[in-house]
Amino acid sequence: MAGHSKWANIQHRKGRQDEKRGKIWTRIIREITVAARQGGGDLSANPRLRLAVDKAKAANMPADRVKYNIDKATGNAEGVHYEEIRYEGYGIAGAAIIVDTMTDNHVRTVAEVRHAFSKYGGNMGTNGSVAFQFRHCGQIVLAPGADEDKVMEVALEAGADDVITDDDGAIEVLTPYPEFETVKNALEAAGFQLELAEVTMRAENTIELTGEDAERMQKLLDVLEDLDDVQNVYHNGAL
Numbered sequence: 640m641a642g643h644s645k646w647a648n649i650q651h652r653k654g655r656q657d658e659k660r661g662k663i664w665t666r667i668i669r670e671i672t673v674a675a676r677q678g679g680g681d682l683s684a685n686p687r688l689r690l691a692v693d694k695a696k697a698a699n700m701p702a703d704r705v706k707y708n709i710d711k712a713t714g715n716a717e718g719v720h721y722e723e724i725r726y727e728g729y730g731i732a733g734a735a736i737i738v739d740t741m742t743d744n745h746v747r748t749v750a751e752v753r754h755a756f757s758k759y760g761g762n763m764g765t766n767g768s769v770a771f772q773f774r775h776c777g778q779i780v781l782a783p784g785a786d787e788d789k790v791m792e793v794a795l796e797a798g799a800d801d802v803i804t805d806d807d808g809a810i811e812v813l814t815p816y817p818e819f820e821t822v823k824n825a826l827e828a829a830g831f832q833l834e835l836a837e838v839t840m841r842a843e844n845t846i847e848l849t850g851e852d853a854e855r856m857q858k859l860l861d862v863l864e865d866l867d868d869v870q871n872v873y874h875n876g877a878l
Contacts, residue, residue, distance in 0.1 A: 664700055669721055694837075741868060776814060790810050
């Protein structure tokens with residue numbers, strides 16, 4: 640199955656992450672904190688925490704800092720309480736946007752998110768206004784050049800829903816949320832290098848944006864992602 644290229648977007652995001660490593664650590668720590676508080680500090684029994692710790696390792700976060708934040712969240716150390724809040728809205732040309740945040744001050748966060756939308760050409764929507772256009776699932780991306788037939792064989796056998804070859808040759812594997820780790824581990828065991836592996840909100844359909852519209856949309860997304868309380872930004876714009 641063919642699909643739009645996601646490779647440029649992935650590389651853009653990685654480049655921005657490299658530019659703001661400290662902020663990436665802050666977001667991972669918040670994710671570890673919430674995951675551990677909700678599901679406990681045992682990695683073997685808490686898939687969300689395992690995924691957060693994997694992100695920490697990929698971002699070169701020291702193991703003692705990871706452990707400290709797990710302990711803090713599970714009551715072995717004093718911690719700040721973070722609340723998860725999702726905002727929805729519209730970007731350029733009506734593109735749908737979901738903004739997931741973790742905050743200790745929701746009044747500050749909603750004001751910052753609303754300001755970013757209004758200043759850069761979007762507008763806030765109500766709860767549920769765009770979420771129906773997205774699917775909560777696992778997403779794994781392999782760089783162009785991977786053996787498509789072998790990826791498909793391993794992924795589907797491990798429980799993946801679909802394997803999509805993008806226009807530039809990158810391969811995208813989609814999984815149900817509960818099967819994400821199983822599929823990820825199977826691909827790694829088969830020797831594949833995964834460029835992206837995450838649980839995400841994936842747009843069911845995309846809106847093509849080009850030229851000035853694409854530039855304005857990217858600016859809005861970048862500004863939202865730069866907000867301190869924002870964890871993830873999802874959208875259905877094909878840039």
